[in-house]
Amino acid sequence: MAFINTKTKEVQVKLVFVGPGRGGKTTNLEHIFSRIRHRIESDMVSIKTQGDRTLFFDFLPFELGAIKGYNVKTQLYTVPGQVKYNATRKLVLKGVDGIVFVADSMVDRRENNISSLENLKENLAFYDIDIANIPLVFQYNKRDLATEGIPILDIETLEEDLNSQLKAPSFTASALKGENVIPTVKKAISITIVGIRDKLL
Template sequence: MSFINLKEKVVQVKVVYYGPGRCGKTTNLEYVNRKFRNQIQSEMVSLKTHGDRTLFFDFLPFDMGQIKGYDIKIQLYTVPGQVKYNATRKLVLKGVDGVVFVADAMEKQREKNIRSLNQLHENLQAYKESIFKLPLVIQYNKVDLKDHGVPILPTSVLRKDLNSRLQVPDFEASAITGYNVAATLKKIISSTVVSIQKKLL
């Protein structure tokens, strides 16, 4: 649930980038951190978690206006993707307002994507949150690797695997080149802000 600072009149919104190991979560945030420097209020903080890391920074979406007269501050987080760090992933999801699920479009990562999405569902349930109700955007990352001869799953297959039941907004993307990174971010921010506005009415 978003945190409301009455003194500073700011609504803090927490968005988590979630997905399997090495799918491009960190690369997404690093691109945002470079591309939107003027909208970033804090340095990117990296917390080491037993060999993996959690990243976060504050992002100010200037064009989103206000919620009931309050400014909006988005806190962007990534979580470690490796299976053994599920406790850290679960902890970072506490109080989440919106999630970007970053899937790896490489053929060999198909099962890992499905397992990771199922785990997201379970971890959200631990906080009495539903994956079907929480603002969620799915990003199919690494589509650029097709140009380098790497076997990539067609988007239709990725959708069938990951989005046939959820029916949430989704994007093909390349976090390395920046393709659809900003579009993904804008969509999750707008969906999350709309959701919070409804809760505050």
């Protein structure tokens, strides 16, 4: 739930990037950070394992302007996608306001996407959150691999596997090339803000 400080007139929104391991979550944040780093004073924190995978989170706050007289600050996180880091994923999801699910478009990662979404539902349920009731955007990442001859899933399959019931906004993307990264996060932030706007008196 967004932290609302009525004294300072500030709202802090927590947006978490989730998805299977090696799906492109950290690459998304690195691209966003490179685009807006001139506007923020803090650095992005990235803690990685020996295998160069995100172990805990990337933290990226930036200001969005004002809504109903409140300044909005967004904090972006990623969670580790590997199965063994579920406790960390659950911890980072505490207090989440919106989610970007970064799916891996490679054919051989299809089951990883599905199991990762199921895990997300379980972890949200731990905090009594129904995934259908939280702002959510899907990003179908790594679409650029098709030009390299690597088999990728078609959009219809990804939608059927992940989004047939939720009907959330979705984007095709290449986080590595920066394609549709900014539109993805902008959409996620906008629907998250709509979700909390009515709570501001």
